[in-house]
Amino acid sequence: MxxxxxxxxxxxxxxxxxxxxxxxxxxxxxxxxxxxxxxxxxxxxxxxxxxxxxxxxxxxxxxxxxxxxxxxxxxxxxxxxxxxxxxxxxxxxxxxxxxxxxxxxxxxxxxxxxxxxxxxxxxxxxxxxxxxxxxxxxxxxxxxxxxxxxxxxxxxxxxxxxxxxxxxxxxxxxxxxxxxxxxxxxxxxxxxxxxxxxxxxxxxxxxFSFSRLFKHKPLMLLNISMGIRAWVFTALVTFLPLWAMQQGYDSTSGGWILTVYLCGSVIGGLAGGALNDKIGYKKVILWALILAIFPTMYFLLISQTGFLIYIALFLSGALSMAANPGAIVWGQNFLPDNPGMASGMMLGLSFGLGGVGTMLTSSVAEWIGLSVALGLTTALLVVSIVLVYITPVKLSLKYQNL
CATH class of the missing domain: 1.20.1250.20 (MFS general substrate transporter like domains)
Structure with missing residues (x-):
């Protein structure tokens, strides 16, 4: 009862x-x-x-x-x-x-x-x-x-x-x-x-026709931008233990480095969701992606040891995942009659795209080294930021009728 x-x-x-x-x-x-x-x-x-x-x-x-x-x-x-x-x-x-x-x-x-x-x-x-x-x-x-x-x-x-x-x-x-x-x-x-x-x-x-999705420009912009974000996140999650070993850490420390990054992503997801209700999801996503570049570049290319690396790892994970709750809400607003599909795109398809991108990162790493390859991958967040910036919050009548 x-x-x-x-x-x-x-x-x-x-x-x-x-x-x-x-x-x-x-x-x-x-x-x-x-x-x-x-x-x-x-x-x-x-x-x-x-x-x-x-x-x-x-x-x-x-x-x-x-x-x-x-x-x-x-x-x-x-x-x-x-x-x-x-x-x-x-x-x-x-x-x-x-x-x-x-x-x-x-x-x-x-x-x-x-x-x-x-x-x-x-x-x-x-x-x-x-x-x-x-x-x-x-x-x-x-x-x-x-x-x-x-x-x-x-x-x-x-x-x-x-x-x-x-x-x-x-x-x-x-x-x-x-x-x-x-x-x-x-x-x-x-x-x-x-x-x-x-x-x-x-x-x-x-x-529903899946070809309709490709005509939905705002949804495609959002999904591509979140796919790039997922590329950076997936590449780091996949290669952080190996990267840590290359910096002289043992396997246990490498595991904890990954855990610190992922724990940061948990806190970031919660904080991002709370801020979405206060200032709006587009602002949260934009600022999270902009700020995520700095701590990530710090531990990859500037300093690979010391206490500050753990703070940078935590902040990198937090800022990367802070964009996720807002992206789900944004996607559902674009497809109000298809909330399941919208969620599937933001939670699944974007990370599928990220997985494909991670394969490219691994190939590049064989030529220029893992730290530089991950740094170049992180730099792609600039593209994601631009795509989010030009994506409208509210749909025009053209896309509402798709």
């Missing part, structure tokens, strides 16, 4: 319970999503994989977990798939944890792909539900809490998994499935799966 009352509440503290539950879902969704980088060094010798095949596995996860998000977002907008919500996290957890038991490359790829599908489905569904359960006037801050949940899960997944692997054998990895089932139970009990964000009348008449 209390659950139903909470669901009927449109504002107030009871709505925040739904926001927090979805944020916990985002935590575990991204927690399991980030298992692969830690598992690969173990699976490569176990299965005799080459670096090329291990790269294929990363691409499989990137495609199913990121690139497909707008497609699933469109499906969420047209059909009510919210009944799947309690099962998504357990679904993804089962398949990624079962990778510890396989001995064939093709089966490993299938399990990773299936786990990625759960990630692609959860993001637009969760972001769409946030817009319905957020307290009145607190959409940006609610989205920032949702984003922070995923960032925390992503940040602490490597450390927690490393400690687990040190304490237990690889074959016990499926034990980590249990938290996913507990969360699934609470999601089912909360009634979230009965919450609808599909506009029935709009969905009935929806005949």
């Amino acid at each position: 209390m659950t139903e009352i909470a669901l009927q509440s449109k504002s107030g503290k009871k709505s925040y319970l739904q926001v927090l539950l979805l944020s916990m879902g985002h935590f575990f969704n991204d927690f399991y999503c980030n298992f692969l980088p830690i598992l690969l060094p173990i699976l490569i010798p176990k299965l005799g994989l080459s670096l090329t095949l291990s790269g294929v596995l990363v691409m499989v996860m990137s495609f199913t977990a990121n690139v497909l998000q707008p497609v699933f977002g469109y499906m969420m907008d047209k059909y009510n798939f919210n009944k799947l919500m309690p099962f998504l996290i357990p679904f993804g957890a089962v398949f990624i944890c079962m990778t510890s038991w396989v001995n064939e490359f093709w089966l490993l790829a299938v399990l990773i792909a299936l786990s990625g599908l759960a990630v692609s489905t959860f993001h637009p569904m969760g972001a769409g539900l946030i817009s319905k359960v957020a307290p009145e006037g607190k959409l940006s801050s609610s989205i920032s809490i949702f984003v922070a949940g995923g960032s925390l899960g992503f940040a602490f997944s490597p450390i927690l998994l490393v400690y687990f692997m040190e304490a237990f054998d690889l074959k016990y990895l499926p034990v980590l499935i249990l938290p996913a089932f507990v969360l699934g139970f609470f999601m089912y009990s909360s009634g979230l799966s009965r919450r609808r964000f599909v506009n029935e009348q709009v969905a009935k008449n929806m005949h």
Whole structure:
């Protein structure tokens, strides 16, 4: 009974319970999503994989977990798939944890792909539900809490998994499935799966063409600019441990360097969401991107040691992720009848583009060195800033009718 009352509440503290539950879902969704980088060094010798095949596995996860998000977002907008919500996290957890038991490359790829599908489905569904359960006037801050949940899960997944692997054998990895089932139970009990964000009348008449997206200039500008931002973020997350080792840090210190950067991204996401409600998301995104250049360049090209590097890492992560909540709200405003697709583009497609860009960064690094390559990648934020600046906050009638 209390659950139903909470669901009927449109504002107030009871709505925040739904926001927090979805944020916990985002935590575990991204927690399991980030298992692969830690598992690969173990699976490569176990299965005799080459670096090329291990790269294929990363691409499989990137495609199913990121690139497909707008497609699933469109499906969420047209059909009510919210009944799947309690099962998504357990679904993804089962398949990624079962990778510890396989001995064939093709089966490993299938399990990773299936786990990625759960990630692609959860993001637009969760972001769409946030817009319905957020307290009145607190959409940006609610989205920032949702984003922070995923960032925390992503940040602490490597450390927690490393400690687990040190304490237990690889074959016990499926034990980590249990938290996913507990969360699934609470999601089912909360009634979230009965919450609808599909506009029935709009969905009935929806005949969406993906070619329409390419005609939507403001949306394309926003997505490209966020794709460049995701390129910088993904490149740093991917290569910071290796960069740290090249600067003389040991592997443990390299892990903590990445953790400091990702913890900064959590705080930045929360701060960005709060500021969006006060000064507007375009200003937040612009200033976050402008300021992010300086601490990033500092630790990459000026000083690679000392206490200040950790402050610079934290600020770099915080400013980079501060742009994320506003981008989601902005995208949803551009596609008000397709909030799931808009969220999928900002949370998924942009990071898919970032993954492609990271491959380019790695190629350049072989020629000019990792620090300089990451510095050049960071300089691309100037392009992102220009694109954000020329992107309108409000759509003209031309784009409203697309």
